[in-house]
Amino acid sequence: MDLQAIIDDIALTLAERRGEGKVADYIPELAKVDPHQFGIAVTTVDGQVFTVGDAATPFSIQSVSKVFMLTLALGKAGEGIWKRVGREPSGTAFNSIVQLEHEHGIPRNPFVNAGAIVVCDMVLAGHKPKEAIGEVLRFVRYLADDETITIDRAVAKSETETGFRNYALANFMRSFDNLHHDVDHVLGVYFHQCALSMTCRQLSRAGLFLAAQGADPISGYSVVSPKRARRINALMLTCGHYDGSGDFAYHVGLPGKSGVGGGILAIAPGKASIAVWSPGLNKVGNSALGSAALEMLATRTGWSVFGA
Amino acid sequence: MDLQAIIDDIALTLAERRGEGKVADYIPELAKVDPHQFGIAVTTVDGQVFTVGDAATPFSIQSVSKVFMLTLALGKAGEGIWKRVGREPSGTAFNSIVQLEHEHGIPRNPFVNAGAIVVCDMVLAGHKPKEAIGEVLRFVRYLADDETITIDRAVAKSETETGFRNYALANFMRSFDNLHHDVDHVLGVYFHQCALSMTCRQLSRAGLFLAAQGADPISGYSVVSPKRARRINALMLTCGHYDGSGDFAYHVGLPGKSGVGGGILAIAPGKASIAVWSPGLNKVGNSALGSAALEMLATRTGWSVFGA
Amino acid sequence: MDLQAIIDDIALTLAERRGEGKVADYIPELAKVDPHQFGIAVTTVDGQVFTVGDAATPFSIQSVSKVFMLTLALGKAGEGIWKRVGREPSGTAFNSIVQLEHEHGIPRNPFVNAGAIVVCDMVLAGHKPKEAIGEVLRFVRYLADDETITIDRAVAKSETETGFRNYALANFMRSFDNLHHDVDHVLGVYFHQCALSMTCRQLSRAGLFLAAQGADPISGYSVVSPKRARRINALMLTCGHYDGSGDFAYHVGLPGKSGVGGGILAIAPGKASIAVWSPGLNKVGNSALGSAALEMLATRTGWSVFGA
Amino acid sequence: MDLQAIIDDIALTLAERRGEGKVADYIPELAKVDPHQFGIAVTTVDGQVFTVGDAATPFSIQSVSKVFMLTLALGKAGEGIWKRVGREPSGTAFNSIVQLEHEHGIPRNPFVNAGAIVVCDMVLAGHKPKEAIGEVLRFVRYLADDETITIDRAVAKSETETGFRNYALANFMRSFDNLHHDVDHVLGVYFHQCALSMTCRQLSRAGLFLAAQGADPISGYSVVSPKRARRINALMLTCGHYDGSGDFAYHVGLPGKSGVGGGILAIAPGKASIAVWSPGLNKVGNSALGSAALEMLATRTGWSVFGA
Known part of the structure; x- marks a missing residue:
């Protein structure tokens, strides 16, 4: 599976939709962000990192x-x-x-x-x-x-x-x-x-322990027990997108947590930790393009926890 | 993995708790059921069936x-x-x-x-x-x-x-x-x-298509597309246990759907379809022993969708 | 106090607003009513009756x-x-x-x-x-x-x-x-x-016992005790206009009960029973012109229970 | 009508119930008040004052x-x-x-x-x-x-x-x-x-303008217009006792406003301003004995706004 090709293609496909959604404006400082930014970073459990777009630009991770x-x-x-x-x-x-x-x-x-x-x-x-x-x-x-x-x-x-x-x-x-x-x-x-304030790359790296049974597969250090990692993933899946959690599970099928800064952290257990970022939000307050990108990624990789 | 040994042991461990919980009494006909009954049936995607306890006794599947x-x-x-x-x-x-x-x-x-x-x-x-x-x-x-x-x-x-x-x-x-x-x-x-009215054995068999990308792996017939199977699983995970869905995801980590008759159908994507039954319900209306049995099964098999 | 002159003047003042409001349409039969109708009947505790407008036309009293x-x-x-x-x-x-x-x-x-x-x-x-x-x-x-x-x-x-x-x-x-x-x-x-189905005249007559300590002042027959009459009046004042009850008390200051047919029965304790009717309803489902007429009547007669 | 005899008798009748109800304890300072205190003050629109019990003891008027x-x-x-x-x-x-x-x-x-x-x-x-x-x-x-x-x-x-x-x-x-x-x-x-912090006597005096068309009948000074006085009375009747307003209207039939300190101000339009005080509260947070006293007073005086 060529992850770099997959995310490149996702970025290309979504390029024309950049700017979609509504940037959070109830926090004045966030309202200033350029809505056309978009980035993906995928860190796999074997330590590879794939990025596309504005994956090195720090953004406010907010609720993530x-x-x-x-x-x-x-x-x-x-x-x-x-x-x-x-x-x-x-x-x-x-x-x-x-x-x-x-x-x-x-x-x-x-x-x-x-x-x-x-x-x-x-x-x-x-x-x-x-x-x-x-x-x-x-x-x-x-x-x-x-x-x-x-x-x-x-x-x-x-x-x-x-x-x-x-x-x-x-x-x-x-x-x-x-x-x-x-x-x-x-x-x-x-x-x-x-x-x-984190970049997609940093965020996907920080979430990696959740994809790897609670231990950082790169350093080998244990962060939480495998059971606790599963449980945190479960909470992300059922509650991670507020009142859009059911919808996210339906379309993406990965544990995820969104923030009003437009970031989403998603976990493919045993596979990878993924961070996407695009500031425009959908009606329930989750990144519009970020959600779309993750749906495409889950489809193409077969990483949905609900079956290939 | 010796599935028969696993479910035998689960049944043994839970034997002393039989009768726990409260049988649904708002439907008069259900109130008559003997609360000490307990059964498990696991049908794997390669067509094997493992059962223990009252897995051949028909019960009212209700919301399942x-x-x-x-x-x-x-x-x-x-x-x-x-x-x-x-x-x-x-x-x-x-x-x-x-x-x-x-x-x-x-x-x-x-x-x-x-x-x-x-x-x-x-x-x-x-x-x-x-x-x-x-x-x-x-x-x-x-x-x-x-x-x-x-x-x-x-x-x-x-x-x-x-x-x-x-x-x-x-x-x-x-x-x-x-x-x-x-x-x-x-x-x-x-x-x-x-x-x-179905037995655990029948129920686990009926749900098998959801564990197998939407097609019955035994007959080979397609019931739904792989995408739709994933989506139904997603809905079961986020909404399948009413206001105890988050708790079920946290403890069991499988898509599942419960009924007030005490049955639960759970899906381990790519692995198996599982039906458990025990009439006593917990506070949120899901089978008390059934939930416990599934938590033990998920732990011992490593089938949680949220990581081994 | 010339009650006939007062209600004549009210009818005249409100003439140009006839048709205002929205006729209840969730009951198909009511939707057919001509919205321009308007009537008032006042029956005093000494047995006099004053009417103006369509006070002899039967209408659906509904919740009154x-x-x-x-x-x-x-x-x-x-x-x-x-x-x-x-x-x-x-x-x-x-x-x-x-x-x-x-x-x-x-x-x-x-x-x-x-x-x-x-x-x-x-x-x-x-x-x-x-x-x-x-x-x-x-x-x-x-x-x-x-x-x-x-x-x-x-x-x-x-x-x-x-x-x-x-x-x-x-x-x-x-x-x-x-x-x-x-x-x-x-x-x-x-x-x-x-x-x-009642006319304003009939309705005002039927409510008269509530203005007269529970007994019909014309026939002399007791309907309820004085205490019970007071209590029914109290309920009309606090609850008689659904979620517009506070507003009605604020503007009119009389116990009243409205119906989606556009009728309102209002009670001036010790003084009179009043029925108004006009089919157009305001936002909270009470007769728009009926409410306006009663506010004018209460002001001109000084009948508000909250002080002259 | 001998108002002094009426309130004396009310105080006597309620004497054995002193201490009833529950003193507000969510405000630490109020929790210290002796629950056996009880006072009534009636100030009539012609300037007479009648008191009984602890009508000269200051208390925290709170929401009054x-x-x-x-x-x-x-x-x-x-x-x-x-x-x-x-x-x-x-x-x-x-x-x-x-x-x-x-x-x-x-x-x-x-x-x-x-x-x-x-x-x-x-x-x-x-x-x-x-x-x-x-x-x-x-x-x-x-x-x-x-x-x-x-x-x-x-x-x-x-x-x-x-x-x-x-x-x-x-x-x-x-x-x-x-x-x-x-x-x-x-x-x-x-x-x-x-x-x-006010006594019953002070409180009944302060509310007198509401019983007298908005003007202080003793000094002659106007506080609000007659219309506004009626409207404030209307609000007191429909909203003055929180979620016990309907009950108060049903039993007492006077505009009133209660406080968790145990005080109630009630207005008999055209007649008098009444303050009662007793710290013990009923389930909806209004003075238990105060409510009882006002019901007795309204019955014996015939001051209910809903009819004699």
Whole structure:
């Protein structure tokens, strides 16, 4: 299978659709991004890397970071985290608060905003926000084996100043005692994690352990157990695209996590870790071209987890 | 891999938990079932069959039938069905009506009751209920390659007389013009499909095409295209266990569909079709021991779609 | 105070707005009504009657009948009815089913459709629908002191054939055991009660007991106790206009009950019973001109219960 | 009518029930209040005052203050305020956020928490919180003709530190641009207004203008127009007791506004302004004995707005 030819062809096919979708504008800093950018990076479990397009351009990974945060929280608190956050698809928008009221402050899963905020509370674990943010950054650099990864302070600041909905979610959960730290501290971690700036190449590298039974196949280091890797993949598949998760599973058939920056991380278990990026979003807030590219990739590679 | 030894051991391990869970009692006829029964049947894509326990006892497959109905409807109406039913997890109970009001009579997916009722409406397609029911029965017999499969009229009658919630769902969708036939006719098909009586052995055989790229590997006949098989599997994984779908994916990692009769059909793409049955249900209405058995099976076989 | 002059002037002022609003079209039979009709009848507690416009034209009183049905049910079952139906405004549309699911089949109040259906179940009280319908008709004729009042069978039939939403509500409550008779029987009563055909003059006469401490001031017969009359008025004020009840109280300040036929019955306690009719409805389903007329009447007479 | 005898008798009758209900404990400072306290004050439109029990003990008026805040906001911004807050009963708890999401950040009415927060935003009107709080205090002192009224800083502080739910509501509305000032500033006003400390005597005096067509009958000064007084009364009746408003109207039949401190202000238009206080709350958060006392008072005086 010639992966380079496949992604080259995908990039070519989608070239005329560049600019499609709507760039996230509720975060002022993100609204400035050129919508015509598009990149793919595929890192296989045997350590090869294939890229096309703007795969070396850093972008704001936003909610894709929630995969790494969940991994961190599971490492710190183990399966006990499921007392404070569910594992079910939400059936609602990423920032909905309705479910929280009906279910007494317990978010549906770690990938909707409310759930990710609880995960940040777990990662804080009594430390100062700066320390926790430092830990997150070190962890992602370690996963990607790349010390150049940074957090975009301008994006973090932009979200801090305009993220009223996240303040609402956090305060709401605090009223149910499902946050244990100051709302400002928890959101400090949350907004900085979302502001991680990575390239497709770095992102596909950072997710590789999920395609390889929890261990980095290049360094050989274990990140999580094989069981935990499977479980994180399961959560990505059922909950990774908000209220478009069913659609993504239907069309692509891979565990994936999207971000409003237009990035998507997808995992082909036993095969590869894939990162795509294109800023224009579809109606449910996932990268329009990114989703299309992954559907094409899954079809041509036969990597769908649901059968060749 | 000695599949027989694996399922024997699972049955032995779970023996002391027989009777666990709560038998569905909202359908009077189902409430009479002995809760200590337990069976597994595994049919592999190379045609071998492994069974343990009560795998030859017929039970009411209930909502497991929705997989076959969806397959029929897709065959008749193609991808156009998605205008009338969604593909997203519901985030609510199997019989919830709240979502229908918020989303104007379009059910979330074909596996919640409302969605399955719409699918029945599609399968009716202008025919009389008797004809449609006959077609459903013929289709399932064909899939299972077994002419002895029947519909339990007592169960169908029991549901017809007490299924007020389903009447509510159907009338509600009718008020949005999302049913095209008489409510009584549509529910006639619905209640009879749910009353299909099958053994684990028959059920695992009937689902085999989903494990084998859409074609029956024994007869060689194609049922659906490989792409459609993948897509049905995807829907089973994201929506097959109502509001316990995320949990099932997390613990088992296989596409599956449960029924309140205590049956579950699970698909290991490229490997096997598995049917388990035990009448006691957990809190979200899925077989308690059946779920446990499948988790053990997935662990020991490494069949999880999310990685070995 | 010259009531005749007041209502003449109101009719004149509103003349140019005749036809405003939208005639209910979800009941085919109602959609045929000429939207330019407009009538007022005021019956004072000292027995005088003032009318203007089409006050002698019979129209379908629809949900206004729920006031008489509630009175009947309270007479039969007393305050015990509040175990099966609430007394709170719904905060939702007249035909919403969402609240029913959240509150386990107990409707919010007797004036939303679901609540009125429960009231019909109470009025049935083991009798046949025909007998119950006969009783309702006799009761309304008695209240209006007019044997010519009829039920419009064509309207009742039209609703029976298209009232899927009401079938949904009834079946839904039946699933919670909050209906004790066959759904078809209960809805038989419901649709016939709604199809009562009355003129403004008859309607204002029928409501007079509510303005006069529960007794008909003309015949002297007691219908309900003074306390019960006050309580029915209270329910009309807080719940009588669906999700426009607060607005009606704000602008008119009188207990009132509207119907999708365009009629409104309003009560000025100690003063008069008023019926207005104009078929065009506003956004929340209440007569547009009827509401306007009552606001003008309340202002000019100083009859608002909230102060002169 | 001997009002003193009536309230004396009510106090005597309810004496043995003192301590009933549950003192609000979600605001730590309020949880300390002795639950056996009980007071009534009736100020008639001809200037007489009748009191019984603890009518001279200051208590935290909490949400009763929302009546005065609404009056202030209407004075500043007129009927334009209804673009940002509704006039309908909510059908949900006082602090529910569900409706806000469904209705895009517009609260149902000015008496649920979210609505009152929007009203605070209007009262702020570009000023500093301190100035707005000063204005509120001056206004209430003016209405009560009593310069000794204060704000309990300990209560305000207690709420500021624990009012996460209100922070959630405010941030949520801010995300819909329905707050124009800093959340902290708006809530500063909100928490201080709630912490107004008044006696029954002061409170009944402060509400007198609502019983007297908008003008203080003692000083003769006009506070609002007669129409506006009627409208505020209407809002109190339909929305003044959260999700117990229908029940209060049914049993008492007077416009009223309750607070979690156990106070209720009720208006008998043309007759009197009544304040009752007893800290124990019923299930929907209104004073248990206060409600009982007002029902008895309304019955014995015949002051119900729904008929003698």
